[in-house]
Amino acid sequence: MPGWATDQSVRYLAHTVAGRSIRQLARIEDCHPSTILRQIRRVEMRRDDPLVDEALKSLGRCVVNRALNLADRKARATQERVSDMTSTDTIRIVETEELPSDATLAREAPRVLRRLCESGAVLALAADMDKAVVVRDAPGVAPARTAVVDRGVARAMALNEWIACQSQGRIARYTITQAGRGALNRMMAEAESRQVANPAGFAETAAGFTAAEPAGDISPAKRSRYAAAESPLSALARRKDRDGQPFLADSLVAAGERLREDFELSQLGPGTGQNWEKLLNGGVGGLVVGSGLPELGACSAQDRVLRALQELGPGLSDVALRCCCFLEGLEMAEKRMGWSARSGKIVLRIALQRLKRHYATLSRQDQMIG
Numbered sequence: 001m002p003g004w005a006t007d008q009s010v011r012y013l014a015h016t017v018a019g020r021s022i023r024q025l026a027r028i029e030d031c032h033p034s035t036i037l038r039q040i041r042r043v044e045m046r047r048d049d050p051l052v053d054e055a056l057k058s059l060g061r062c063v064v065n066r067a068l069n070l071a072d073r074k075a076r077a078t079q080e081r082v083s084d085m086t087s088t089d090t091i092r093i094v095e096t097e098e099l100p101s102d103a104t105l106a107r108e109a110p111r112v113l114r115r116l117c118e119s120g121a122v123l124a125l126a127a128d129m130d131k132a133v134v135v136r137d138a139p140g141v142a143p144a145r146t147a148v149v150d151r152g153v154a155r156a157m158a159l160n161e162w163i164a165c166q167s168q169g170r171i172a173r174y175t176i177t178q179a180g181r182g183a184l185n186r187m188m189a190e191a192e193s194r195q196v197a198n199p200a201g202f203a204e205t206a207a208g209f210t211a212a213e214p215a216g217d218i219s220p221a222k223r224s225r226y227a228a229a230e231s232p233l234s235a236l237a238r239r240k241d242r243d244g245q246p247f248l249a250d251s252l253v254a255a256g257e258r259l260r261e262d263f264e265l266s267q268l269g270p271g272t273g274q275n276w277e278k279l280l281n282g283g284v285g286g287l288v289v290g291s292g293l294p295e296l297g298a299c300s301a302q303d304r305v306l307r308a309l310q311e312l313g314p315g316l317s318d319v320a321l322r323c324c325c326f327l328e329g330l331e332m333a334e335k336r337m338g339w340s341a342r343s344g345k346i347v348l349r350i351a352l353q354r355l356k357r358h359y360a361t362l363s364r365q366d367q368m369i370g
Helices: 005-017 020-028 033-048 048-075 087-098 102-116 151-159 178-197 220-227 232-237 249-266 277-282 297-312 314-327 328-335 342-362
Strands: 123-127 131-136 144-148 163-167 170-177
Touching: 005 020, 005 033, 005 048, 020 033, 020 342, 048 151, 048 170, 102 123, 102 131, 102 144, 102 151, 102 163, 102 170, 102 178, 102 220, 123 151, 123 232, 131 151, 131 328, 144 151, 144 249, 163 249, 232 249, 232 314, 232 342, 249 297, 249 314, 249 342, 297 314, 297 342, 314 342
Parallel strands: none
Antiparallel strands: 123 131, 123 170, 131 144, 163 170
16 A cells, blocks of 8 residues: 555445455454444545546555455465456556655645646646646636646545545636645745755755756745745736736736746756756856757756746846746745835736747747746
8 A cells, every 4th residue: 555545445445345344443443333434424424526536446456456466476485376466567557657655645636736726727627638737717817728747646645635625517617725734834844844954955845846956055944935825926916006906917917937947847857957056146147058959858947947047137037937837935035136116016927028028929839938
């Protein structure tokens, strides 16, 4: 059983799949049989949720696989031949494909849960798709995809009640629960504790994506913004100017989110981490971008980020990288760059306007992401 399987689901499978009686489970857990019965009934009622049902089926295959492996070992020990042992390999393949590891869940869950904390964010999942997407559809903001997650990770999150199904059908929609918010805060606190204990190490979950954190003097205190419920752009977009209009238009927010999506994609894969600290210290004048040839994956995304920052130039690229990619607050960015108070939002809006113009001038092939 993976570590993310809940105790209630393990007892439910022990009763329904392994055939353990309720009284036997109560003796093992040292509790009253009615307690086990209530837990089993509660898990059974949750099987109306498609992700929970799929997670229990996958864990059930894991139970069957362990039973078959045990029977296989006993058969080999007694020199007996078991005719149906060939099905063990098939079940093991299904288990490997459908059950995420504890490390995968610990890496992916904070990134997805933090996105689901944003206003109007839902996790959408189609019945025939291997991936689920987080879509933000808040009033006054254009719908945008903010994260992608494997179906197996979504199953584990649903089984732990971090997300709950709000509507079913061809496309099921999930929202974050109070338990999910508590789990996110706990994960972020554990990540900060690891950073304090090992300042020179990497923070797998603090940044919300698999990234090589900027080297140098970026201390754990400087990453406190990573645990925020939303990006600085979302908070700034809700503010009004003197005419009563949103301070940041939807198109400007979309440009900043696109830069951040490319930034996250650029960190995926072995050996593709960029030392972004050089950009914050020395500007973008000495950057070497790609050759212009079509590239795939993280290298292509890294090339797009570098071209966008080079287009912004010193100053504008600093505030865009800090606020859009590192999710650093405006007050902290103003302090570190030595700007006067309340000037960062003006510079950030100018940077987003130029970033929007940069994306508008790209060719159709260069505008594709992924």
